[in-house]
Amino acid sequence: MSESNQEHLQATFDARVAAESRIEPRDWMPDDFRKSVLRQMSQHAHSEVIGMQPEGNWITRAPTLHRKTILMAKVQDEAGHGLYLYSAAETLGTSRDDMIAALHAGKAKYASIFNYPSLTWADIGAIGWLVDGAAIVNQVSLQRTSYGPYARAMVRICKEESFHQRQGYQIMMVLARGSEEQKAMAQDALNRWWWPSLMMFGPHDAESAHSAKSMQWKLKRESNDTLRQRFVDQTIPQAELIGLTVPDPDLKWNEERGAYDFGEIDWEEFMQVISGNGPCNKQRLDHHIAAKENGQWVRDAMAAYEEKRRARREAA
């Protein structure tokens, strides 16, 4: 490609981003933009699918039939989110099999939070309230991301996440108004999920390797720290309303900023978890690998059926 042609393509791309137009799969895009969108969408898709495990763990133990049906629907929604996102990522020419192979090889990441165990029923409340709550804050912003298929996937995902967040908060509300034991269980879940939820937004802006470029491309619309602050500000009043306390001695309303000041995340723990050394990393990956292997016969049967139909069509 001539240099002037390359410059023209780059200028067209830059102008589209500046004008808030979406970049679509067939549009020319710089290689590093393509790689970054793919990296983020793959990370996001894997998060949705691995994220089914901590909650799936409680489907058989949900306290009532009603709770069980809600939880099953919620976990199924997460699978659907993964599928929208894998499909969106495939528009950039990478197959789902390749993305999953990278996950199994430990090369592709997924959200750190799903490497923590879900120990009690209250954890299911805390995951819906805090984890889906944090995910919505991030994803509302991503509805305006510059890559078209990613932005469109986010619109539908956000609608469903909103229901997920409420179902989680409702579980916490019921427990917090219950017996002393139930209230203690809710508080314990908040204690264990609070800091990992704040880690979901990634490193501080100054430490974030991809943020500057991603913000320039409008792939990311708001920074990690801005979104984390928004999550804290919206969640503290919700905790107060149900009489639970966030486990942060440095948490304080800052009148001047009109926002909460809060303590420092344990970044060493974060780094350990995203490097594969969290409490459940191995368990989560082993489970995913086993599920893929155990489901191979279904994929083989579907492929054989499709092949038979094709042969019949050709013979007709």
Ligand code: BYC
């Ligand atoms: N966990 O430069 P940075 C759900 C990595 S599921 C793991 O700031 P970036 C749900 C980052 O990937 C939805 N890794 O990166 C499902 C990068 O490493 P690589 C969850 C993290 O991309 C079931 C490095 O650290 N939401 O809702 O600009 C049940 C440097 O970071 C994390 C998503 O997946 C982390 N927390 O920004 C319930 C959101 N943070 O790739 C609920 C989609 C950072 O260079 N992702 N890293 O090896 C994003 O929005 C962005 O990728 C991030 C990071 C904000 C996470």
